[in-house]
Amino acid sequence: MKIRQIGKFYLDKEQVYLSYFHKILAVMEFVPLRVQFIDDENRFEYIGLSCKFQKVAEGSHVPTYAIKVTNQNRKIIVDAELITPTKTND
Numbered sequence: 439m440k441i442r443q444i445g446k447f448y449l450d451k452e453q454v455y456l457s458y459f460h461k462i463l464a465v466m467e468f469v470p471l472r473v474q475f476i477d478d479e480n481r482f483e484y485i486g487l488s489c490k491f492q493k494v495a496e497g498s499h500v501p502t503y504a505i506k507v508t509n510q511n512r513k514i515i516v517d518a519e520l521i522t523p524t525k526t527n528d
Contacts, residue, residue, distance in 0.1 A: 444471070445491035445518065447503045450481045458514065462507055465516045466490050490518035 453459065463470075470486040485500055494501065503518040 440496040441493045442487060442496070443489060443491040444485070444487055444494050444500055445503045446483060446485040446500050447505045447518070448476075448479075448481050448483055449505070451475075454482055461514050462505070462516055465514050466505075466518070488518065490516065492520065 456462075466488045467490075468484070468486050468488045470484060472483075472485040474483045475481075476483055491503065492501065501520055502522040504521050506517045506519060508515045508517075
């Protein structure tokens with residue numbers, strides 16, 4: 439069984455257009471697997487791999503994270519807080 443650090447998070451359209459958005463993804467070491475714009479919610483759903491996510495067994499539901507970005511002395515800090523835990527598909 440494969441184990442990987444997969445998760446999903448949502449960002450408002452305005453957050454994606456920030457000039458430093460690419461740095462946020464780089465700090466997360468985020469590898470996107472799927473990005474989708476949800477028009478009626480005016481936000482993007484990102485699903486991918488990151489060292490910030492917990493390990494998940496293949497076949498499990500993808501857990502959801504809240505992404506918190508802070509700027510400390512011109513250094514971007516990104517934290518991923520687990521919102522919905524992993525459930526296995528039975």
